[in-house]
Amino acid sequence: MSGAALPVADAGTSGCQDLPVLKQRGQREVFCGLTGIIWLHRKMQDAFFLIVGSRTCAHLMQSAAGVMIFAEPRFGTAIMEEKDLAGMADMHDELDKVVSRLLSRRPEIRTLFLVGSCPSEVIKLDLSKAAERLSGVHSPEVRILAYSGSGIETTFTEGEDTCLASMVPQLPDDGSENSLMVVGTLADVVEDQMVRVFEQLGIGPIRFLPPRRSADLPPVGSGTRVIMAQPWVNETVEALQRRGANLISAPFPFGVEGTLEWLVAAAEPWGVSRERVEEVTAKARERGRASLARYREVLEGRRIFFFPDSQIEIPLARFLHRELGMVPVEVGTPFLHRTHMGPELALLPRDLTLSEGQDVERQLDRCMAANPDITVCGLGLANPLEAEGQTTKWAIELVFSPIHGFDQAGDLAELFARPLRRAQLLEV
Numbered sequence: 001m002s003g004a005a006l007p008v009a010d011a012g013t014s015g016c017q018d019l020p021v022l023k024q025r026g027q028r029e030v031f032c033g034l035t036g037i038i039w040l041h042r043k044m045q046d047a048f049f050l051i052v053g054s055r056t057c058a059h060l061m062q063s064a065a066g067v068m069i070f071a072e073p074r075f076g077t078a079i080m081e082e083k084d085l086a087g088m089a090d091m092h093d094e095l096d097k098v099v100s101r102l103l104s105r106r107p108e109i110r111t112l113f114l115v116g117s118c119p120s121e122v123i124k125l126d127l128s129k130a131a132e133r134l135s136g137v138h139s140p141e142v143r144i145l146a147y148s149g150s151g152i153e154t155t156f157t158e159g160e161d162t163c164l165a166s167m168v169p170q171l172p173d174d175g176s177e178n179s180l181m182v183v184g185t186l187a188d189v190v191e192d193q194m195v196r197v198f199e200q201l202g203i204g205p206i207r208f209l210p211p212r213r214s215a216d217l218p219p220v221g222s223g224t225r226v227i228m229a230q231p232w233v234n235e236t237v238e239a240l241q242r243r244g245a246n247l248i249s250a251p252f253p254f255g256v257e258g259t260l261e262w263l264v265a266a267a268e269p270w271g272v273s274r275e276r277v278e279e280v281t282a283k284a285r286e287r288g289r290a291s292l293a294r295y296r297e298v299l300e301g302r303r304i305f306f307f308p309d310s311q312i313e314i315p316l317a318r319f320l321h322r323e324l325g326m327v328p329v330e331v332g333t334p335f336l337h338r339t340h341m342g343p344e345l346a347l348l349p350r351d352l353t354l355s356e357g358q359d360v361e362r363q364l365d366r367c368m369a370a371n372p373d374i375t376v377c378g379l380g381l382a383n384p385l386e387a388e389g390q391t392t393k394w395a396i397e398l399v400f401s402p403i404h405g406f407d408q409a410g411d412l413a414e415l416f417a418r419p420l421r422r423a424q425l426l427e428v
């Protein structure tokens, strides 16, 4: 592992790295991992996601993604009926027929993901075996993989992690060639910005997981340096490490500071100095700082409470605190990977509650008692909290919007400023 020296939250402390974590288990209010298909299918333009699930799964996907579909969708649900659940042999036959029909109707598909759901898991339908069997029929034209997006096994963004992890065994081996792999789905515009900066720094080749097209699977080997672009790709990164890749430890590229530290850490194994990264990014950082200055007035000193949702909560709390002067009261995360989150924890102030997992009723009580200025939560909690007079921000928007990098720092601040401005207007 390698990384660059980082500033810490307060001199003489290590931020929140050794802060006790409040762990609670109970009822939780989080989308299941199927939701990741919404951004994954837009990124991988020749992939199709076939959910093997129930009408509930189909409805979830339709209501979460339906309004965004302009062309023929690249995801669908093979709906399991009661008769399917009665006998396993029929179920496999049915699935084979559905896949054959789909692939003959959609010849542009190059990767087909069979996505497990709660019902397929409950009846122990082995989709990995099904993927192997179907690959025998449809490869090499179509690569067929399986992963779980079920609400029993995964929450919200974990669906992307299990999807990307399923691709790791397929990545070609590139021995010890030096390369940088950026892991986690990014908006194309953000990816293009990153490539330009890396090119100016003389770092490369740069590869992305997931790639835009199936044919561009990034190779991996002992010369591969991996850097996380999204905080939820933990299992994928561990799978890449098992294939010999080296993880670069860094804060996430949110805000001006986070993006700079991320680039500095990425550049270090190539012998590129912090000074050189600062020089190359000077103009972009200036633009980012100028755009943030406009939001400081609205956000400074405002208290913020994060319910656990996407695993993006800790990096965002760090950004809002350090670059905009907000005060995090509680920062909840569904899971805390201490190693991957270490550089972020080092930058958080200590006077907050760090919580992992959820017992939603108890957390709602803490939120009401804290009475923050703004609460970040899932859609299911936003309406009840608004009804109680709280200002909320839908966590899902933070995952769907391009928010990485210097040029998106202002847009990220705007996502928090908007609900606060609206609340102010309503108060007048």
Ligand code: SF4
Pocket (backbone or CB within 6 Å): 032, 033, 034, 053, 054, 056, 057, 058, 060, 116, 117, 118, 119, 149, 150, 151, 152
């Ligand atoms: S996978 Fe499970 S939690 Fe997700 S929509 Fe289907 S039944 Fe619901």
